[in-house]
Amino acid sequence: MIEKGKISSLQMAMILYFIILATGILTLPSVAGKYAKQDLWLSPIWASLIAFLVLSVFWKLNKLYPNENIMQYSERIIGKIAGKTLGFMYLFFHLYLNGIVLREYAEFIANFLPRTPMSIVVASMVLVNAFVVYGGVEVLARATLIFLPVFILLLLLMGFLLLPDMEFHNILPIMGNGILPSIQGAIPIQLWFNEFFYMSFFLPFLKDPEKGRKWGMISVVAIVLTMIVTNLIAIFVLGGIVSESVYPVLSVARYISIANFFEHIESIIMAIWVAGVFVKVSAIYYVLTLGTAQYLNVQDYKRFVFPLGFLQVIFVFWITSSFQQLFAFLSTAGIFYFFSLQVVLPFLLLSIALIKKKMRE
Numbered sequence: 001m002i003e004k005g006k007i008s009s010l011q012m013a014m015i016l017y018f019i020i021l022a023t024g025i026l027t028l029p030s031v032a033g034k035y036a037k038q039d040l041w042l043s044p045i046w047a048s049l050i051a052f053l054v055l056s057v058f059w060k061l062n063k064l065y066p067n068e069n070i071m072q073y074s075e076r077i078i079g080k081i082a083g084k085t086l087g088f089m090y091l092f093f094h095l096y097l098n099g100i101v102l103r104e105y106a107e108f109i110a111n112f113l114p115r116t117p118m119s120i121v122v123a124s125m126v127l128v129n130a131f132v133v134y135g136g137v138e139v140l141a142r143a144t145l146i147f148l149p150v151f152i153l154l155l156l157l158m159g160f161l162l163l164p165d166m167e168f169h170n171i172l173p174i175m176g177n178g179i180l181p182s183i184q185g186a187i188p189i190q191l192w193f194n195e196f197f198y199m200s201f202f203l204p205f206l207k208d209p210e211k212g213r214k215w216g217m218i219s220v221v222a223i224v225l226t227m228i229v230t231n232l233i234a235i236f237v238l239g240g241i242v243s244e245s246v247y248p249v250l251s252v253a254r255y256i257s258i259a260n261f262f263e264h265i266e267s268i269i270m271a272i273w274v275a276g277v278f279v280k281v282s283a284i285y286y287v288l289t290l291g292t293a294q295y296l297n298v299q300d301y302k303r304f305v306f307p308l309g310f311l312q313v314i315f316v317f318w319i320t321s322s323f324q325q326l327f328a329f330l331s332t333a334g335i336f337y338f339f340s341l342q343v344v345l346p347f348l349l350l351s352i353a354l355i356k357k358k359m360r361e
Helices: 009-039 043-064 070-078 080-109 118-135 137-161 180-205 209-244 248-253 266-295 301-318 323-331 333-360
Strands: none
Touching: 009 043, 009 080, 009 137, 009 180, 009 209, 009 248, 009 266, 043 070, 043 180, 043 209, 043 333, 070 080, 070 266, 070 333, 080 118, 080 266, 080 301, 080 323, 080 333, 118 137, 118 266, 118 301, 137 209, 137 248, 137 266, 180 209, 180 266, 180 323, 180 333, 209 248, 248 266, 266 301, 323 333
């Protein structure tokens, strides 16, 4: 194996938690609220069904091909030429996805540092991520362990400080228009749950692989609960205007005011965002670097760390001309693009692998 490091199933679950929630925590209420209205807190429950499907698919593929990820066993399942083609598609996909995440990060930071060039904001984040990726999967897991308590505590602190501003009747009537609006709100949310796809790259490094599926499911439940709490806070404070804000959680934080002294604490939201994006970008960056080495059959993946980091900075400006254009893509065609690569193709690979196994038997 190119990577010699090992992590626990718990550490894998924490990495997956950050990968899904890092970018979703701020925009999720707006995306779900557009369709679900006051029922937006129900949408993550329906969307999580995709996560359980993806988790099961990669768990079974890992059982069939232990110590390998999708970049490796795709060649064994559909042949070398088709497997290499699929592998190249996934490498481009990781590069494209990290470009989206970094662009979202830079656009958000622009609210706090309006005079700082976007290239500086992006390059500084990628440089720090590069050192994590260079350290390997164990360093990534330890960084996640450091940032997770900060992420959760700051989120809980924000919810506690907002209690005086919450109007609990904003949630009523529950399912007043039936279940359909909350299901419609779940469709764009599944974009984040599709990212359990990255479980494929961490399962081969587990010290306790027999616990991988259990901790993967615990991660799904933890993510759903966090999304529900975040959506409830947004609807309790903002009510029917939650879908009109690009960053509802940031808008909510501006309501915090205790004795006209403790206020303007948007920095809490900034800290949550930076911590989450740091781990998410590092994780996808690591997968991209490892996958590139595996694709080219190179034993040392570290030689690709800094060149791919430079390429990611370029992609941030190449993928879209404006944040509004990116947001429109993610709300429409992006849903089918990500679903095809992260759910449909792995499911087809599993189906072909099971058929080939049955034919051999």
